[in-house]
Amino acid sequence: MFLAIKEMKHSKTRFAMIGAIIMLIAWLVFILSGLGNGLSTLAAATMKNIDGDLFVYEEGSEAAMMKTKVAGTVADDVEGQYGVDNAAKFGQSTIIVQNEVVSDSKEKNDVTFAGIEPGKFIEPEVVEGKQLDANDPFGVIIDESLHEKGYELGDTIVVTSSDLKLEVVGFTKGETFNHLPTIFGNLETWQSYAFAAPGSDNGLENPVTMIALQGDSIDGEQINANYDGVETFTKSEAVMGMPGYKEESATIYMMLAFLFVISAVIIAVFFYVFILQKTQQFGVMKAIGASDRFIKNSIISQVFVLSLVSIIAGIALTYLTALVFPAGMPFSLDFKMVLIYGVVLLIVSVLGSVISARQVTKIDPLTAIGRVE
Amino acid sequence: MTGLALKNVTKSFKEGDSTVDALKNVSLTVEPGDFIAIIGPSGSGKSTLLSIAGALLQPSSGEVLVNGTNIGEMKETDLSSFRLTDIGFILQTANLIPYLNALDQLLLVRRMKGKVTSKDMEFARTLLNDLGLGQKLGKFPNELSGGERQRVAIARAFVNNSNIILADEPTASLDSNRAFEVVKQIRKEVKDRNKAAVMVTHDERMLEFCDKVYRMEDGVLTLQA
Ligand SMILES: Nc1ncnc2c1ncn2[C@@H]1O[C@H](COP(=O)(O)OP(=O)(O)OP(=O)(O)O)[C@@H](O)[C@H]1O
Ligand SMILES: [Mg+2]
Numbered sequence: 001m002f003l004a005i006k007e008m009k010h011s012k013t014r015f016a017m018i019g020a021i022i023m024l025i026a027w028l029v030f031i032l033s034g035l036g037n038g039l040s041t042l043a044a045a046t047m048k049n050i051d052g053d054l055f056v057y058e059e060g061s062e063a064a065m066m067k068t069k070v071a072g073t074v075a076d077d078v079e080g081q082y083g084v085d086n087a088a089k090f091g092q093s094t095i096i097v098q099n100e101v102v103s104d105s106k107e108k109n110d111v112t113f114a115g116i117e118p119g120k121f122i123e124p125e126v127v128e129g130k131q132l133d134a135n136d137p138f139g140v141i142i143d144e145s146l147h148e149k150g151y152e153l154g155d156t157i158v159v160t161s162s163d164l165k166l167e168v169v170g171f172t173k174g175e176t177f178n179h180l181p182t183i184f185g186n187l188e189t190w191q192s193y194a195f196a197a198p199g200s201d202n203g204l205e206n207p208v209t210m211i212a213l214q215g216d217s218i219d220g221e222q223i224n225a226n227y228d229g230v231e232t233f234t235k236s237e238a239v240m241g242m243p244g245y246k247e248e249s250a251t252i253y254m255m256l257a258f259l260f261v262i263s264a265v266i267i268a269v270f271f272y273v274f275i276l277q278k279t280q281q282f283g284v285m286k287a288i289g290a291s292d293r294f295i296k297n298s299i300i301s302q303v304f305v306l307s308l309v310s311i312i313a314g315i316a317l318t319y320l321t322a323l324v325f326p327a328g329m330p331f332s333l334d335f336k337m338v339l340i341y342g343v344v345l346l347i348v349s350v351l352g353s354v355i356s357a358r359q360v361t362k363i364d365p366l367t368a369i370g371r372v373e
Numbered sequence: 374m375t376g377l378a379l380k381n382v383t384k385s386f387k388e389g390d391s392t393v394d395a396l397k398n399v400s401l402t403v404e405p406g407d408f409i410a411i412i413g414p415s416g417s418g419k420s421t422l423l424s425i426a427g428a429l430l431q432p433s434s435g436e437v438l439v440n441g442t443n444i445g446e447m448k449e450t451d452l453s454s455f456r457l458t459d460i461g462f463i464l465q466t467a468n469l470i471p472y473l474n475a476l477d478q479l480l481l482v483r484r485m486k487g488k489v490t491s492k493d494m495e496f497a498r499t500l501l502n503d504l505g506l507g508q509k510l511g512k513f514p515n516e517l518s519g520g521e522r523q524r525v526a527i528a529r530a531f532v533n534n535s536n537i538i539l540a541d542e543p544t545a546s547l548d549s550n551r552a553f554e555v556v557k558q559i560r561k562e563v564k565d566r567n568k569a570a571v572m573v574t575h576d577e578r579m580l581e582f583c584d585k586v587y588r589m590e591d592g593v594l595t596l597q598a
Contacts, residue, residue, distance in 0.1 A: 003473075287464070291457075291485070369423065
């Protein structure tokens with residue numbers, strides 16, 4: 001540590017430059033992770049928010065929302081059996097809406113229309129207004145992001161290419177689905193909209209998209225076996241089945257993985273060159289009695305201190321840039337995640353330096369004797 | 374037994390098919406308080422002798438006893454800590470660490486052993502003071518003259534209070550006034566602190582400061598009258 005700190009104080013520019021590079025890599029990592037987080041929220045927040053333990057989809061649907069229809073009667077049937085404490089029906093369609101009050105602006109919005117049973121566990125808490133009411137079939141609670149687009153409590157929402165009209169009774173927070181803001185309404189209202197065309201319900205009784213189950217030890221196998229055309233999935237499988245979710249996360253994670261590898265290589269190469277430049281110096285140190293451990297420790301502790309400071313600077317820079325990002329950008333930083341990625345980056349750079357430091361063993365202390373440099 | 378003793382040491386280097394005998398049956402004893410010099414032509418094996426005495430190189434045959442310990446039987450990892458505690462090296466060029474000031478150069482050596490105490494600090498200051506560097510404790514190598522750098526290197530060799538001091542052409546990079554100065558100071562430290570010291574030199578004018586002079590010729594060491 002002694003040598004490490006003294007050297008950094010002495011060659012400030014050199015270390016400031018490497019520090020800046022580590023900081024920029026850290027910054028890129030955090031920005032990417034924030035984007036990944038934001039995108040996955042957009043893709044699947046409503047799905048993630050559902051406090052379910054097991055999910056019933058159509059058999060062969062691979063938990064993809066577009067490919068599933070199940071009979072709602074299954075929900076009523078399994079409740080109280082197979083370890084299921086609660087079962088809630090969920091239906092969803094992508095619709096285009098307009099605000100009737102300000103429709104002269106002619107602005108149309110893509111939203112997800114989710115049909116649920118009022119009072120069941122899928123229903124999110126409102127932050128403003130009232131919860132859903134079974135006696136008010138056309139009342140809906142909508143995501144806050146629509147508030148910014150001019151929707152107010154009491155406004156009437158016109159669903160285009162249909163004669164359905166809905167009324168805003170409440171607002172929720174952080175409810176997006178399939179990259180679109182979510183509108184929650186009564187299940188029956190959704191069913192009459194979604195299955196307006198005769199035969200589109202595939203002959204299912206009380207058709208819904210998916211059924212969420214609550215219970216500590218649900219016997220999914222038994223449910224699969226006893227009901228025709230259904231298949232149960234875990235929550236993470238259900239989230240993975242959201243459109244685009246898997247692909248987006250895979251892209252982000254791949255970029256992150258590359259960044260980690262790149263930073264390890266950069267650190268390793270930098271310090272490899274440093275050590276080459278200092279062969280003579282280390283030879284002298286070994287001649288006067290320094291052990292390999294002593295020298296390696298000083299190299300590794302130097303990388304540790306440098307990376308730690310740079311990563312902290314990178315975190316600060318990330319939060320600063322987050323301030324200037326436009327509000328609509330799908331960017332959300334989770335401090336726990338930032339911390340984890342920061343620690344991973346730190347470990348990766350220290351590992352890079354450990355690899356470089358290994359060549360110290362090869363330096364012969366004899367280089368110090370009997371030679372003019 | 375303290376001091377340095379080499380008994381029938383030979384060292385040969387393999388160079389392709391041929392072997393070079395750098396040392397042939399060399400014996401040498403240096404008692405504490407002795408300051409001896411080795412002179413001889415280039416390539417005669419002086420540095421090789423010093424490297425073997427300083428535990429940097431293992432002899433092909435023969436015994437090397439440092440303070441009674443046979444270093445031929447030691448493992449590589451033990452050798453580095455042995456060099457640290459038992460041997461002080463003064464090299465041809467000062468070979469200081471560029472980013473450490475004069476005082477830290479000495480403290481680094483203490484640090485290789487463990488914690489630096491205030492007593493170590495005091496000793497380091499005393500050494501530098503004795504060598505006339507009392508005003509230069511905070512200077513970096515690039516802010517010191519060649520002679521001053523070499524004096525810091527001398528102080529560094531003494532800071533662990535090791536009993537053996539080995540110097541390989543410590544005056545080679547200095548002009549003659551500075552060279553005299555530096556050799557006188559090595560002698561003073563050796564006598565004051567009762568060390569066994571060996572100096573390799575090309576410079577015959579330095580020999581008046583030494584107790585004994587050996588001549589190395591083609592790997593054979595002889596005492597000069
Ligand atoms: N690592 C080595 N490999 C092969 N040969 C070596 C090695 N080190 C030294 N030699 C040979 O051993 C002989 C003695 O070398 P040494 O460095 O001891 O000479 P020296 O007396 O110190 O010379 P100088 O006064 O020029 O420093 C030389 O012939 C040299 O070429
Ligand atoms: Mg030599």
